[in-house]
Amino acid sequence: MQRPTAVTVFGVLNIVFGVMAVTCTPFALITTKLSQRMLDNLPEASRMENPVQEMMQSPGFMTYTYVSTAVGMAFGALLIAAGIGLLKLRPWARLVSIGYAVYSWVGTAAGQVIAYFLLYAPMLETAPPSGGPASAAFVGPVVGAVVGSCVSLVYPTILLIFMLRPEIRAAFQPGWGTPPPVPPGLES
Secondary structure (H helix, E strand, O other): OOOOHHHHHHHHHHHHHHHHHHHHHHHHHHHHHHHHHHHHOOOHHHOOOOHHHHHHHOHHHHHHHHHHHHHHHHHHHHHHHHHHHHHOOOHHHHHHHHHHHHHHHHHHHHHHHHHHHHHHHHHHHOOOOOOHHHHHHHHHHHHHHHHHHHHOOHHHHHHHHHHOOHHHHHHOOOOOOOOOOOOOOOOO
16 A cells, blocks of 8 residues: 555655754854854943843853754754654654654743743833834734744644544554455455
C-alpha cells in the first residue's frame, strides 16, 4: 500500500520547518547582539527610558535568548529527523512529531509568560496614559507579538491533530501495507 498523503505532506513540512528553524533561529541571537552593541554605543544623553533597551541589557533576557536559541535549533534538527522518519513510515517519527507539537504549545506559553514579565508589562507601564498614537506605539508591538505567537501554533496544532488520527496511527503499525494472508484452499 502507498504511504498516506497526509504523512507525506507532514514529512515534507517537518523537513522544511526544521531547516528554517536550524538556519533562521541563530539570526534572532545575532540581531539581539547587534542591537545590544548599538545601544551600548549610544551617547548617554541620547538614551531615553525605554523598557526594550533595559530588557536587552538584563542578564535574564540574554540567558533566555541563549537558551531559547539552542532549544529552537535542537528542536529544528529533531523536526528534520522526524520528517525523514515520517517519509519512511518509522513509528518513532510519529511520536517525535507529536512531541514537537506539545513542545510548541508549552514553549510558546512559557515564552509568552517570560515576555510578559521582561517586556510587555514594563513596556505598557511606560506607555503614555492619554491614548492615541503615542500609546499605540507601545501597545501595538505587544498585540503583534501575542498574535504572532498564536499564529505560530497553527502548524503544530494541525500536525498533532493529524498524527493522532486513527488512519495515520495505523500506517505506522507493524504489518501496515502488507496484503492479508490468503485463506487455505484459495491459493492459486
